[in-house]
Amino acid sequence: MLSCHPTLDTLTDYSAGALPLAHALAVSVHLDQCTQCREQVRRLNMVGAELFATHSETTSQEHMAKLKDNVMAAIANSQAQAESPEEREGFMHIPQSLRRFIPKGFNGLNWIHLTPSFKLATLCNEMGGAQIALSRVKPGARLPSHRHTGNEITVVLKGAFSDEDGLYREGDFICRDHHDKHQPRVTKDAECICLIVLDSPIEFTGCLTRLLNPIMRHFHPSNALNGG
Template sequence: MLSCHPSLDILTDYSSGTLPLAHALGVSVHLDQCPHCREQMRRLNNVGAELFAEQIIDSRPEHMASLKSNVLAAIANSDQPVAHSKHESEQETVFQHIPRSLRRLIPKGFNELNWMPLTPSFKLATLSDEAGGPQIALSRVKPGARLPNHTHTGNEITVVLKGAFSDDEGLYREGDFICRDHNHKHQPRVTKDAECICLIILDSPIEFTGWLTRFLNPIMRYFHPNKGNALPS
């Protein structure tokens, strides 16, 4: 069972469509793996639908009957069994540990991404870096490795996709949704049984605090869309 979930405020913003797109992606990836939060979303969506229905003034019977018919037909079609081809089975192997919400960004699997090594045990692959927006990336860390001690200059969302890691606040497994901000300083450590791959959404770059790893900070700023396109002099 997952131990870390989005807050009710985040789920409410997601349900209403007011959550920033990058953050909404993180929630979607978590929902793909968390039955508990999917049930929470079902309840929130039902409440939202009831509130929306109260605002409808023109609800002509013929219009509502047509709408109901279309909805029921869509539900019936979605319940039909789907035959899986050999190609689809092969795709499932490629997409192992990749939630459905991420598959368009990782169409060929983890190994085909452009991984940038930051340390001998830590790699980063950028999925989206729209100018002025948050950075959407994957981190990949070897089994048993400890990430450099760092803090955050803004909000960070992490969703574990494969493996597990821990810090002073707990142990995080596949599917867990973790939020950090500028008040957090930590040194994550990956469990020894498997590598750890996480989705990370950074509103602004992290800052390494160790005296040997601070040289990485200009690199992190350079590759973050909120810090311009040139290395600081």
């Protein structure tokens, strides 16, 4: 049973297509694991569909006929794409929507070691937007104490961690804003891998880990040198 879900507001924006893509990606990773939120989104989609179905806009008949001809010509040239369902094996813990970014599994990613027990791999960046990355922390390890300089979404993909506010397990969706300062700790039984979406770089607050801050800034798309 998952304990942390996106808010109804977030799910509504998701269903309406009004959420920034990076945040939408994090929501979809949560949906992959959470039947309850999937059902909520299904119902929200129905509201959108009803509004969609009751508004229509035509121009001249000739114009619509021309558009129709274009479509018919395009499909005549296209081969039907019989997309086969992808194989699930070898992709344990990797939700459908992330597979494109993790084609060779977690170990095939380009991990940057930030501390002996904490690694980070960037999946993709939005231009001038959020950094989308995975964090990987060894069993029982404590994350360096840090502060968020913008909104941060975390979705647990594997393992579990806890902080001052509670315990988070696979599929949990945690949204933090810039007021939060916390020190998460991974449970002792297994490593913990999370998807993180950072609107702006994390800032470490420990006296030694502060030295990592330039690295964190370097890999964030808000840094122009990194080129997105």
